Amino acid sequence: MALPETVQGSTHSALLITCRRKDDSVLDITGATITARMKNKVSGTIEDIAGDLDLVDPTGGQFRWTFDATDLDTVGVFKVQFTATYSDSTIERSIAEDWEVLEAF
Numbered sequence: 001m002a003l004p005e006t007v008q009g010s011t012h013s014a015l016l017i018t019c020r021r022k023d024d025s026v027l028d029i030t031g032a033t034i035t036a037r038m039k040n041k042v043s044g045t046i047e048d049i050a051g052d053l054d055l056v057d058p059t060g061g062q063f064r065w066t067f068d069a070t071d072l073d074t075v076g077v078f079k080v081q082f083t084a085t086y087s088d089s090t091i092e093r094s095i096a097e098d099w100e101v102l103e104a105f
Contacts, residue, residue, distance in 0.1 A: 079098060
């Protein structure tokens with residue numbers, strides 16, 4: 001799962017993300033609630049993702065991240081980690097991926 005660069009304040013387009021295991025097999029996220037956190041690689045500040053994280057094709061491991069303006073208000077490079085929490089309280093966490101928010105002018 002590689003996250004594409006995004007321009008500061010660009011909230012119109014959402015990201016479609018597929019959860020995969022290390023062996024590239026798809027992770028079934030049926031019934032999971034998806035949350036995420038991002039860590040600024042310079043300051044170390046960690047924040048919850050404020051945008052919506054909605055299941056699209058759970059058996060295919062797909063969910064959509066619809067950005068909130070606060071997800072895109074700071075220019076920089078971040079580590080983003082997604083968490084799938086299931087009804088039985090078990091969780092799956094992604095390996096943190098680099099994501100860059102580019103300056104808008």
